[in-house]
Amino acid sequence: GAGVSQTPSNKVTEKGKYVELRCDPISGHTALYWYRQSLGQGPEFLIYFQGTGAADDSGLPNDRFFAVRPEGSVSTLKIQRTERGDSAVYLCASSRIAGGTGELFFGEGSRLTVL
């Protein structure tokens, strides 16, 4: 597709369950970012991939959160033992230029609700 695609657009789960959120970046974009946006807040950085490797995972809140990008394209954000505080919109962005200087192209997000 032409833009960043995120699935699912909405996910409702129960506390303690496992969740996977998928991001399909713009073709050819080597840099990929995950952000989390809670109600009334700005996007909060989670993790940055350059190619297949996580170049910066300093924003992951704890070890329940993990992300992969095995082939340098599609990325999956994985959340184990979900908690109500994990409820937020999870945003994915990709960029043609590595390192934060390029324009970030954002998907529409995956809204996660943990009951």
Next chain:
Amino acid sequence: AQSVTQPDIHITVSEGASLELRCNYSYGATPYLFWYVQSPGQGLQLLLKYFSGDTLVQGIKGFEAEFKRSQSSFNLRKPSVHWSDAAEYFCAVAGSGGYQKVTFGTGTKLQVIP
């Protein structure tokens, strides 16, 4: 660590009036600065960016922003607001040199009244 402050949570302007959204950043050297807009049901879109050079930068949709190092500010302006500008606006900062993550402010929600 870098940070961004957007002091206005919500602003209301009349259509046709001028607009200024405030942004202050904290970073030890010359930063890279961005303004993004988020419309309902849409992803964040880049309006403009400052890396170096002319401190007044022009963006899409008639927006401009001015980098003022002495005030650590990067305020967004538009001379005449249109109803379609109603959205949430985010200022963001990244460090210069090598990899630096982009840090966003908490946003300013703009309401435009007829």
